[in-house]
Amino acid sequence: MRALNLSKKAIFFVGFYQCFNPLIQLGNSYYNYHFNEASKGHNNYKRLQDRYGRVDNEDKPVALITGASEGIGREFALELAKSGFDIVIASRSQEKLDNAAEIIRAEVKGANVKSLPIDFAHSQPEDIRKFFDQATEGNQNLRILVNNVGIIKRNRFLETDPQILNDMILINVFAQVYMTKYFQSYIKKQTDALNTRIRIQRNQRYAMIHLSSILSEFKMTKQCLYSSTKRFNAVFSNLTGFWSSRGSKFYTERGAQCLSQVDNIFVMPGRTSTAMNNFQKGKYISLPNETAEGSLRDLGFRRYTYGSILHSQQGNLLKMMPDSLTHLRMAKEGKQVDEPTAQKQ
Numbered sequence: 001m002r003a004l005n006l007s008k009k010a011i012f013f014v015g016f017y018q019c020f021n022p023l024i025q026l027g028n029s030y031y032n033y034h035f036n037e038a039s040k041g042h043n044n045y046k047r048l049q050d051r052y053g054r055v056d057n058e059d060k061p062v063a064l065i066t067g068a069s070e071g072i073g074r075e076f077a078l079e080l081a082k083s084g085f086d087i088v089i090a091s092r093s094q095e096k097l098d099n100a101a102e103i104i105r106a107e108v109k110g111a112n113v114k115s116l117p118i119d120f121a122h123s124q125p126e127d128i129r130k131f132f133d134q135a136t137e138g139n140q141n142l143r144i145l146v147n148n149v150g151i152i153k154r155n156r157f158l159e160t161d162p163q164i165l166n167d168m169i170l171i172n173v174f175a176q177v178y179m180t181k182y183f184q185s186y187i188k189k190q191t192d193a194l195n196t197r198i199r200i201q202r203n204q205r206y207a208m209i210h211l212s213s214i215l216s217e218f219k220m221t222k223q224c225l226y227s228s229t230k231r232f233n234a235v236f237s238n239l240t241g242f243w244s245s246r247g248s249k250f251y252t253e254r255g256a257q258c259l260s261q262v263d264n265i266f267v268m269p270g271r272t273s274t275a276m277n278n279f280q281k282g283k284y285i286s287l288p289n290e291t292a293e294g295s296l297r298d299l300g301f302r303r304y305t306y307g308s309i310l311h312s313q314q315g316n317l318l319k320m321m322p323d324s325l326t327h328l329r330m331a332k333e334g335k336q337v338d339e340p341t342a343q344k345q
């Protein structure tokens, strides 16, 4: 009888947690957004600098952002420049990168911005390793990696050109995997060079930010590969982040691969007004600076974020709806942007 009562209670608590977890998460976002003074405006710039900044006589801390010549990536670069980081931005077009670097320098006086062209759709692992070496050349204090690059091609799966499927996998998945691998190896090399006592005294921290999408959680008829790559981005972030942040002897002996202190977060924005969406604006659409700023406010506090408070509401509330309703709702909204974007890309 007692066992039955206990299991009833357990079922109730598990059910309660499952139903209300999205509301708890939304509450966390609200708290961080409205009441957490440490993560507001200049306080957050200072917090990021304190957390991932220079220790002793090291070089200035650096942040590397992929796909940063425009959109969400460029806003991450701008925010991190405001937080006092040297910036390395990467994408295919040198011209667009130069333009982005100008915009950042105009907003942040004295910002040090290096631009490195790379095409992730035509890179082998060795090319990415060389790119990584170039990014860290001359400054051995890379602290933050933003795996932001990503593309979407909206079409039904069977009707999509195999070359497009290939590009999407290479840009959305391959780039994340190898950039993370080389960043983790870099961190390991840096931290292995210090003995444990100094490492603990220094509390040297690193961060990895991965761009996933709200579509990693919801079905969209014309975006099955895109949604799957974004699901991969989230799972990969979780698992690599888990292993790399367990820097204690206990975890190392059980297979953790990286002796370091790494904050890991994945971002699941909803629709954001960038080239990816033909710069559409609307009441469900966030601006790219809101996504970048919101993500950096959650960095170090949370394991995942939707970026802006608007998308946090959408993401968490959609999770509470039955799948069938969510799907209908999103498919209807998706239709409005599908056709023109498909033409463009």
Ligand SMILES: NC(=O)c1ccc[n+]([C@@H]2O[C@H](COP(=O)([O-])OP(=O)(O)OC[C@H]3O[C@@H](n4cnc5c(N)ncnc54)[C@H](OP(=O)(O)O)[C@@H]3O)[C@@H](O)[C@H]2O)c1
Pocket (backbone or CB within 6 Å): 066, 067, 068, 069, 070, 071, 072, 073, 090, 091, 092, 093, 094, 096, 097, 118, 119, 120, 121, 122, 148, 149, 150, 151, 171, 211, 212, 213, 214, 268, 269, 270, 271, 272, 273, 274, 275, 276, 277, 288
């Ligand atoms: N916008 C949204 O609604 C939304 C929603 C959820 C998630 N996201 C995710 O957020 C991330 C950024 O999206 P966004 O909207 O800011 O994109 P965006 O405005 O279209 O910018 C994409 C960036 O990636 C670069 N890029 C494209 N192909 C590349 C390649 N082959 N190699 C290297 N760089 C390449 C582009 O520069 P070049 O042209 O110079 O290469 C550009 O800097 C993506 O991962 C996306 O999946 C976006």
